[in-house]
Every structure is written in C-alpha cells, then in structure tokens.
Amino acid sequence: MTTQLRVMSIYEGFFSGGARALHSAVVAGLHTGGSHRHSVLSIHSAMHRETILQHMEDDAGYRALRAAGVAVAALGRRVGGSTGAARRSFSAAEIAAAAGHAGDADIVLSLKEQPLRLVNRPGFPDRPVIVCLHRSDPEHQGGALGDLRTAVADGRVAAAICCAESTRTAYAAAGIPSGLLHVIPNGVDLSRFRPVPARRRAGLRRAVGVPAKATVVTLAARYDPMKDVPLFLRAARAFLRRDPAGHVLLCGAGMSTANAELCGRLTDVFAEEPRLLSRVRLLGIRHDMEAVYAASDVVALTSASGEAAPLCLIEGAMCGAVPVTTDVGDSADLVAGHGLVTPRDPDAISAAWTEAAGRREELGPALLRSRERFSQTRMIAAYAALIDHVHRAAGVRAR
The missing domain is CATH 3.40.50.2000 (Glycogen Phosphorylase B;)
Structure with missing residues (x-):
C-alpha cells in the first residue's frame, strides 16, 4: 500500500482574498485526490483586514477545507495583540506548537512569504518548504522578502510556486534564484464559474x-x-x-x-x-x-x-x-x-x-x-507534480 505524502500549509490567517481562496481550493483538491494527506496551520485565528474583523471559522476557505476533511489548526494569536518587532516574534509555546504540527509533515507549503518568519525560527523542524507566491511586488511586502531570502540562504526553500510570469520575473530580480521559481498559472472551478441562460x-x-x-x-x-x-x-x-x-x-x-x-x-x-x-x-x-x-x-x-x-x-x-x-x-x-x-x-x-x-x-x-x-484541475495537477518532485528530490539528497 502506498504511503500518503503528508503536506502541511501555513497561513498568516484566514480572510477573504484571492490567494487564500485559491490555495484552499488546491489543498482541498489534493487532499481528496488520495495521494496526499493535507493539513493547515494558521498563525492567527482572526484577522483585522479591510476595515473588518474576519474570524477563521467564518471564512469560506476554512469551511471548504473542513468539509473536505482537511485538519485545520491555529496558533490562536489575537489580532492587534502586538505590533512591530513583537508581532514578528514568537513565544516558545507557539514555536513548540508549530514544530509539533510540522513534525508530522513531509513537506511544508507557505502561503505567501509572510509565514516564513515562523519557519525560520530555531526549533522549527527541518522540512522541505515550498513557498507559494501570488504578487508581483516583493519589495513592498514589509519584512517578508527578507524572510524569504533568509529561508533560501538557510536551504529551507526547495521551490517557490509563482502564479504568474510577472511573479517569477519580480522575485528573480529581487535575488531569489531562478532555479527555485516555478510558474503554475491560476485556475478556477469551471463547473462553478460558467455562463448561465x-x-x-x-x-x-x-x-x-x-x-x-x-x-x-x-x-x-x-x-x-x-x-x-x-x-x-x-x-x-x-x-x-x-x-x-x-x-x-x-x-x-x-x-x-x-x-x-x-x-x-x-x-x-x-x-x-x-x-x-x-x-x-x-x-x-x-x-x-x-x-x-x-x-x-x-x-x-x-x-x-x-x-x-x-x-x-x-x-x-x-x-x-x-x-x-x-x-x-x-x-x-x-x-x-x-x-x-x-x-x-x-x-x-x-x-x-x-x-x-x-x-x-x-x-x-x-x-x-x-x-x-x-482549469482548476490542470492547476491542482501541476501543484501535485511539483510537491511530489520536491519530496523525491529530498529523499535522494538524504540518501
């Protein structure tokens, strides 16, 4: 019997937005496909974005993941509880909790580069990381680009998925090695998004x-x-x-x-x-x-x-x-x-x-x-192929 590949995604938080909706659809699709067992760890349990407080449990992506049988956990950070350097740091208890979740995974996916500030912390398990990039302005992401560069320099990042050619071009210009950057174009559920009579x-x-x-x-x-x-x-x-x-x-x-x-x-x-x-x-x-x-x-x-x-x-x-x-x-x-x-x-x-x-x-x-x-089906298949490739390559390096 083939062992399922265990994949954990890390989100900054759940809130209404295209990248989160897309990533959640990918995770749900891969999890129900059978060859992977996916889970999600959210740093925040609620986010204050675009003038409103958005709770994790109210998010459509969260509900879709749970309906697909994907395990979703949160570090439980309170929105607005810290700012600046304090917001970027993590307590020993938070790092231990994150390490416990990641320790049960073979591959870690980071939804955008922001969660890498957690991945880079000492004590986080050494797992191949795939970063999913969804913007074309890496220089305007606060300290996140620095976190990505650190993760790359430390050898944590095995690949980066770019949703567009403009993303690959921008991150290559920002110093991310081009060999890590793979373009997988966005796709949508064609059975849902279609013309009507x-x-x-x-x-x-x-x-x-x-x-x-x-x-x-x-x-x-x-x-x-x-x-x-x-x-x-x-x-x-x-x-x-x-x-x-x-x-x-x-x-x-x-x-x-x-x-x-x-x-x-x-x-x-x-x-x-x-x-x-x-x-x-x-x-x-x-x-x-x-x-x-x-x-x-x-x-x-x-x-x-x-x-x-x-x-x-x-x-x-x-x-x-x-x-x-x-x-x-x-x-x-x-x-x-x-x-x-x-x-x-x-x-x-x-x-x-x-x-x-x-x-x-x-x-x-x-x-x-x-x-x-x-087609979303095409996109999910491409994600699966890259995840499997990274896992095989990690095994070869280990041997």
Missing part, C-alpha cells in the same frame, strides 16, 4: 438589485490601496454619466456601507452628481461570486500595482463577463483575445467598459475557447 441571468440581476436591461460593471476586490478604488470610482462616475442604463457593483472585503472611508470617497467623487449613486451597489463579501459575475457584462480591475494573475478577471470571464483591466502583472496576457486593457485614465476606462459591454456577444466564443486554459 438568459432567463437565469435576469433572475440573478434582480437578486443584486439591477434591472434586466442594465449594463452592469463589477469590481470584485478587497478595499486596499493596490486596487486603486478611487480610480475605479472616477471611472464609474464617467460611465454612469454616459450610460443611463449603467449600473456598478462593488464586492469584496471592505466594499460595504460599514466602511466609512469608502462611503466618504463615494460622497466626494459623486458630490456634483449624487443622483448617480442610486446606480452604485456595495455588496461586501459575497460567497456566490459566480452569480454576481454571471449577472455582469464587464468585470473590471483598476489596480495600480502588486497584481500577478488576478482571479477576478479569470472568474468573471469564465462566467461570460468581459474583463477590462489596467496593465498590471499578467493581467494583459490573461485577457488577451477576449478582453480589453486600458490606460490609467478614468475616461478611457469608462469608455472601455462601454465598448466591452457592447462587444459581449462578439467576444463570447473567445471566452468559451479560453476555458480549458484556466
């Missing part, structure tokens, strides 16, 4: 409060400076002014009326035309993004930096929404042939939204042809 689409639109004949543009992002929400709002004002049938949806962590900063920005941007705000919907965190995308004509991204292979562009496109993005990370490559790339100008962006909505039927066949390229 016209009648079903009309019902989905009613559910989010927009008319059946509306032109709908959706931003699916957390409220974070890298997403450049102010640019999106200025483009939305120009779009709504131009198209009386236009409607705009914002969803994600912090995209709700509970976010006073966002509400203030809306008031400022639409100060001269407050009536337009009646066609802006703040939906917050949604667990049915496939329904929101299927109700949309356009999925928009106005990010300024940091993006690598944004899941929103892939998920939206797989549901039939035309992706329109600024040129950041691998976004231009992701939408090539079935979407549009815009300069960072609100009028140009709003015009591109109108063009994309008007060409939705024309671009439909290209969107359908691109589906297999973004």
Whole structure:
C-alpha cells in the first residue's frame, strides 16, 4: 500500500482574498485526490483586514477545507495583540506548537512569504518548504522578502510556486534564484464559474438589485490601496454619466456601507452628481461570486500595482463577463483575445467598459475557447507534480 505524502500549509490567517481562496481550493483538491494527506496551520485565528474583523471559522476557505476533511489548526494569536518587532516574534509555546504540527509533515507549503518568519525560527523542524507566491511586488511586502531570502540562504526553500510570469520575473530580480521559481498559472472551478441562460441571468440581476436591461460593471476586490478604488470610482462616475442604463457593483472585503472611508470617497467623487449613486451597489463579501459575475457584462480591475494573475478577471470571464483591466502583472496576457486593457485614465476606462459591454456577444466564443486554459484541475495537477518532485528530490539528497 502506498504511503500518503503528508503536506502541511501555513497561513498568516484566514480572510477573504484571492490567494487564500485559491490555495484552499488546491489543498482541498489534493487532499481528496488520495495521494496526499493535507493539513493547515494558521498563525492567527482572526484577522483585522479591510476595515473588518474576519474570524477563521467564518471564512469560506476554512469551511471548504473542513468539509473536505482537511485538519485545520491555529496558533490562536489575537489580532492587534502586538505590533512591530513583537508581532514578528514568537513565544516558545507557539514555536513548540508549530514544530509539533510540522513534525508530522513531509513537506511544508507557505502561503505567501509572510509565514516564513515562523519557519525560520530555531526549533522549527527541518522540512522541505515550498513557498507559494501570488504578487508581483516583493519589495513592498514589509519584512517578508527578507524572510524569504533568509529561508533560501538557510536551504529551507526547495521551490517557490509563482502564479504568474510577472511573479517569477519580480522575485528573480529581487535575488531569489531562478532555479527555485516555478510558474503554475491560476485556475478556477469551471463547473462553478460558467455562463448561465438568459432567463437565469435576469433572475440573478434582480437578486443584486439591477434591472434586466442594465449594463452592469463589477469590481470584485478587497478595499486596499493596490486596487486603486478611487480610480475605479472616477471611472464609474464617467460611465454612469454616459450610460443611463449603467449600473456598478462593488464586492469584496471592505466594499460595504460599514466602511466609512469608502462611503466618504463615494460622497466626494459623486458630490456634483449624487443622483448617480442610486446606480452604485456595495455588496461586501459575497460567497456566490459566480452569480454576481454571471449577472455582469464587464468585470473590471483598476489596480495600480502588486497584481500577478488576478482571479477576478479569470472568474468573471469564465462566467461570460468581459474583463477590462489596467496593465498590471499578467493581467494583459490573461485577457488577451477576449478582453480589453486600458490606460490609467478614468475616461478611457469608462469608455472601455462601454465598448466591452457592447462587444459581449462578439467576444463570447473567445471566452468559451479560453476555458480549458484556466482549469482548476490542470492547476491542482501541476501543484501535485511539483510537491511530489520536491519530496523525491529530498529523499535522494538524504540518501
């Protein structure tokens, strides 16, 4: 009987975000596949992100992992309990607990480079580490790049999975050996993210409060400076002014009326035309993004930096929404042939939204042809192959 490979992932914490959703889907898929036994250790049991407190147990990724039978544990750190150097340090009890979990694993996956500050601590078991990288701005990750460099220098890092070519390029330029960097493009669940019939689409639109004949543009992002929400709002004002049938949806962590900063920005941007705000919907965190995308004509991204292979562009496109993005990370490559790339100008962006909505039927066949390229099954198989390769290589070195 073949022994299952034991793999433990370390998260900074569970909260709404593309990288965590994707990694959790990978772990659940590999665990249920049978050849691996996966577990997850979260440093924090709750995270304060994008203006809200997000508890581990409330996260969709956490629930999906538990439903798949994946063991999930947490060090139980309290959010806001420490800052600066104290936040980066760990108590002897925390290190012992982490070592106990890692001691039962053959391979350790680090979701992004931030958890490496724990992996680098003396007393953490010597296990091959695979770091999963999901951004294209390593120099803007606080001390995390230093932690990655330390882990590489100490020989802990056996490989790094980059979700995009822009990620590999950026980390190689930051000094990470190119031989460690492997690109595995992002994928999504094609059975979940898919177009729906016209009648079903009309019902989905009613559910989010927009008319059946509306032109709908959706931003699916957390409220974070890298997403450049102010640019999106200025483009939305120009779009709504131009198209009386236009409607705009914002969803994600912090995209709700509970976010006073966002509400203030809306008031400022639409100060001269407050009536337009009646066609802006703040939906917050949604667990049915496939329904929101299927109700949309356009999925928009106005990010300024940091993006690598944004899941929103892939998920939206797989549901039939035309992706329109600024040129950041691998976004231009992701939408090539079935979407549009815009300069960072609100009028140009709003015009591109109108063009994309008007060409939705024309671009439909290209969107359908691109589906297999973004298969989650393909992505999970690639993760499995690399994990197995690292394990075999570690065995050879040991012998």
